Amino acid sequence: MTSTLNQQIQQFYDASSGLWEQIWGEHMHHGYYGADGHEKKDRRRAQIDLIEELLHWAQVERPERILDVGCGIGGSSLYLAEKFNASVTGITLSPVQAGRATDRASSAGLADGAGTGAIAQFQVADALNMPFADQSFDFIWSLESGEHMPDKAKFMQECYRVLKPGGTFLMVTWCHRPIDHQPLTADEQKHLADIYRVYCLPYVLSLPEYESIAHTLNFQQIRTADWSTAVAPFWDVVIDSAFNFEAIVGLLTSGWTTIQAALSLGLMQRGYQSGLIRFGLLQATR
Ligand SMILES: C[S@@+](CC[C@H](N)C(=O)[O-])C[C@H]1O[C@@H](n2cnc3c(N)ncnc32)[C@H](O)[C@@H]1O
Secondary structure, rough: HHHHHHHHHHHHHHHHHHHHHHHHHOOOOOOOOOOOOOOOOOHHHHHHHHHHHHHOOOOOOOOOEEEEEEEEEEOHHHHHHHHHHHEEEEOOOOOHHHHEEEEHHHHOOOOOOOOOOOOOEEEOOOOOOOOOOOEEEEEEEEEOHHOOOHHHHHHHHHHHHHHEEEEEEEEEEEEEOOOOOOOOOOHHHHHHHHHHHOOOOOOOOOOOHHHHHHHHHOOEEEEEOOOHHHHHHHHHHHHHOOOOOHHHHHHHOOHHHHHHHHHHHHHHHHHHHHOOOEEEEEEEEE
């Protein structure tokens, strides 16, 4: 089951990452439109603002060894390496993404740390079974990859294992609404199932459920926040830009899974509107 899911995720990103980069650039994550979601700005600016707002929220200061779990084509990895003059390791399931991230690091002079000391390196690896020694990193950044993990506790446990004592774990992930007062309705479950199918997700949890896993794993100083309002406008922007000529030609050559994902952008937009989909942040230290 897991390897089939991992293969699907790999194929999904192998097939769609080139088109995403061509149309939307190197960041494969939401943008930040102000706490109330009303700030008007360029989409790329909004994506960089999300990174900066997250670092500010998590009070990340001077990490030296960073792990980017689910790194895409290295958008955040390169940004963090340059910002902190740090060594960043990015992992992804997609060889196409790892190759493209490595090329981008080379072009930016970050492949070998020869210049400033900042370095960004990439490999194909599974976040549930990471090829790193215990206590290797002082900052773990996981931006919109947790929703793909088939075993959320195992994923967070692996992050705990490779984190140095005193290090920071920051996970930002798609969630569904909390279920302590009212379980998910049949309609909501159907809506989630449609999202899972098109974006290769096994399932998502609510933010309180992630928080309770973090407690079980002995993470310390756990903080959470729901930034759904701040990021939801992203989907309006993506939908507006998805159907220009260049994007449509690209879609037609990227295969059915990519076309399906593009045709289903409204699922996320409606999920935020109804309050079903939430954008969850969890920060903790070891
Ligand atoms: C939506 S992309 C986010 C990319 C990147 N964080 C960004 O913001 O640009 C999700 C990423 O998670 C990765 N991913 C999903 N499941 C994974 C797993 N089990 N192990 C490692 N990476 C995984 C995918 O390969 C992909 O790179």
